[in-house]
Amino acid sequence: MNxxxxxxxxxxxxxGGFAGINLxxxxxxxxxxxxxxxxxxxxxxxxxxxxxxxxxxxxxSIAYPLRKIIKKHKTTFFRLAEVEQILPDKNEIITSxxxxxxxxxxxxxxxKTNYFGNKAIESSSMPMKTxxxxxxxxxxxxxxxxxxxxADSKEEREAFLNxxxxxxxxxxxxxxxxxxxxxxxxxxRDYHDLNPDDMHIHLLEGAxxxxxxxxxxxxxxxxxFLNKLGVKVHCNTFVKHYDGLTVTTNxxxxxxxxxxxxxxxxxxAPVQGLKADAVIAGANRYKVNQFNQVxxxxxxxxxxxxxxxxxxxxxxxxxxxxxxxxxxxxxLGKNILRLIENKPLKPFVYKDKGSMATIGRNKAVVDLKHYxxxxxxxxxxxxxxxLMSLVGFRNRVxxxxxxxxxxxxxxxxxxxxxxxxxx
Ligand SMILES: Cc1cc2nc3c(=O)[nH]c(=O)nc-3n(C[C@H](O)[C@H](O)[C@H](O)COP(=O)(O)OP(=O)(O)OC[C@H]3O[C@@H](n4cnc5c(N)ncnc54)[C@H](O)[C@@H]3O)c2cc1C
Numbered sequence: 001m002n003x004x005x006x007x008x009x010x011x012x013x014x015x016g017g018f019a020g021i022n023l024x025x026x027x028x029x030x031x032x033x034x035x036x037x038x039x040x041x042x043x044x045x046x047x048x049x050x051x052x053x054x055x056x057x058x059x060x061s062i063a064y065p066l067r068k069i070i071k072k073h074k075t076t077f078f079r080l081a082e083v084e085q086i087l088p089d090k091n092e093i094i095t096s097x098x099x100x101x102x103x104x105x106x107x108x109x110x111x112k113t114n115y116f117g118n119k120a121i122e123s124s125s126m127p128m129k130t131x132x133x134x135x136x137x138x139x140x141x142x143x144x145x146x147x148x149x150x151a152d153s154k155e156e157r158e159a160f161l162n163x164x165x166x167x168x169x170x171x172x173x174x175x176x177x178x179x180x181x182x183x184x185x186x187x188x189r190d191y192h193d194l195n196p197d198d199m200h201i202h203l204l205e206g207a208x209x210x211x212x213x214x215x216x217x218x219x220x221x222x223x224x225f226l227n228k229l230g231v232k233v234h235c236n237t238f239v240k241h242y243d244g245l246t247v248t249t250n251x252x253x254x255x256x257x258x259x260x261x262x263x264x265x266x267x268x269a270p271v272q273g274l275k276a277d278a279v280i281a282g283a284n285r286y287k288v289n290q291f292n293q294v295x296x297x298x299x300x301x302x303x304x305x306x307x308x309x310x311x312x313x314x315x316x317x318x319x320x321x322x323x324x325x326x327x328x329x330x331x332l333g334k335n336i337l338r339l340i341e342n343k344p345l346k347p348f349v350y351k352d353k354g355s356m357a358t359i360g361r362n363k364a365v366v367d368l369k370h371y372x373x374x375x376x377x378x379x380x381x382x383x384x385x386x387l388m389s390l391v392g393f394r395n396r397v398x399x400x401x402x403x404x405x406x407x408x409x410x411x412x413x414x415x416x417x418x419x420x421x422x423x
Pocket of ligand 1 (some may be wrong): 019037042083205271320
């Protein structure tokens with residue numbers, strides 16, 4: 001892999017997500033050799049993927065080159081590779097570009113889409129975990145509008161204009177709201193040959209309310225906002241089958257749709273090679289102690305979504321959102337330095353800063369520990385927090401410009417089929 005030999009201890013970090021980049025920043029220019037490995041050469045700001053899917057933002061404003069993050073770190077290296085296996089007895093990993101030994105290994109590989117074993121849904125639906133997938137959704141939505149404009153029959157047109165989103169967690173709710181804004185603001189202006197009333201957005205959720213991870217107050221408000229935007233919400237509804245056209249569910253509800261977006265869940269993306277009981281079955285997450293050490297491995301750590309650390313307050317582990325990943329990455333950085341200096345490690349304590357979701361223009365919900373609210377102020381807070389969390393000054397400026405432009409003009413300007421999606 002062409003990493004120079006040195007006398008410094010080598011820390012290998014697998015994954016440049018929220019956990020990985022916050023860890024790598026903490027280890028900058030210390031007495032360590034750091035190797036960051038990711039199968040992509042950029043960090044993805046996943047919370048705004050839905051805006052790429054719905055033509056609100058260009059993908060380059062939510063992605064950031066990993067090499068740029070480490071450009072001033074003299075002893076840090078980046079390698080574009082997929083890590084395929086860990087050989088813990090040899091302190092070595094096997095990657096798609098070769099082998100590499102480590103003194104400390106940190107696994108920060110996050111999650112992948114969970115289809116719960118349904119192969120038909122996996123092969124016919126649209127996931128939204130990566131930038132290329134978000135671009136595929138954007139292309140498919142716009143291609144469907146074009147196909148609807150030339151459809152021969154009402155049934156055919158309806159299938160192109162029926163959008164089904166499965167999973168009403170924050171991702172599903174945000175995407176449903178954004179697609180509804182395409183229907184309400186863009187279709188009447190750009191597509192004179194289509195009737196916006198023919199377009200339907202269905203949001204399907206297995207639980208009895210939208211936003212199940214948030215408070216009942218937030219669910220109620222979000223359902224009201226979605227209703228106002230024209231999204232049809234179906235709770236207590238599971239998709240049983242999808243063949244690329246017909247959606248069948250556990251209830252009488254069936255419908256024809258060319259687009260089914262799967263936002264119903266994620267599962268961990270562990271790397272092969274550790275003992276079977278290091279990974280918790282079902283969740284596919286590494287069982288870690290309060291220092292993020294993988295059980296039974298003194299020099300292997302896991303951070304972020306892939307780590308499952310239980311505590312009295314979080315008996316099922318921390319939520320798989322950005323804040324635990326950021327906070328664990330930061331603390332592990334300090335702890336690795338403490339380990340090298342033979343100092344005792346500090347345990348991880350999660351500081352919950354609350355949760356939020358936006359449903360559309362002036363519409364969002366925020367759950368803080370002692371205060372829950374929704375509406376314009378919540379939307380403003382949502383925008384501010386997301387803007388400030390984006391990686392890179394340029395990205396923040398571009399996103400702020402786009403949001404301001406879109407807000408004033410009721411527009412979503414990135415309506416481009418750059419790379420047509422083939423089903
Ligand atoms: C659509 C969507 C919307 C979301 N919205 C929100 C939100 O609004 N608020 C919020 O707090 N959280 C949100 N989340 C969750 C949040 O993005 C995750 O909790 C967070 O990204 C976890 O960080 P991580 O570092 O653990 O993993 P990730 O950020 O997923 O990073 C993992 C990295 O590992 C790399 N990788 C994986 N396997 C390998 C391998 N074998 N070899 C090399 N590289 C590998 C990947 O390429 C990736 O760069 C959302 C997630 C999604 C998918």
